[in-house]
Amino acid sequence: MSEATAGNANGVEADGRVGKRRAPTKEGSPNLFYLWHKLQDIKTEAEQMNDAELVFMIGLVELLVEERATPGGLALAEVDTTIPH
Numbered sequence: 654m655s656e657a658t659a660g661n662a663n664g665v666e667a668d669g670r671v672g673k674r675r676a677p678t679k680e681g682s683p684n685l686f687y688l689w690h691k692l693q694d695i696k697t698e699a700e701q702m703n704d705a706e707l708v709f710m711i712g713l714v715e716l717l718v719e720e721r722a723t724p725g726g727l728a729l730a731e732v733d734t735t736i737p738h
Contacts, residue, residue: 685722692694 691716699707 682722689715689722697723717736 692711696708696711696715699711
């Protein structure tokens with residue numbers, strides 16, 4: 654029991670995995686900005702390959718990154734939900 658408690662205090666789970674840590678928005682913004690631009694490159698390549706499923710999946714990841722980067726959930730408010738997929 655003492656190992657699990659000591660491990661959790663250090664951010665490490667009992668089985669040795671590192672737990673998720675949420676970075677404050679100000680500290681995580683450069684990383685999210687970089688990731689968002691890389692996702693744009695991947696999305697462009699997927700569009701060139703005519704892979705609609707990959708474009709869709711990258712679009713979902715893009716929305717998650719935008720949601721994390723913008724406070725208040727403004728990114729998902731712009732999504733057109735009228736067209737079923």
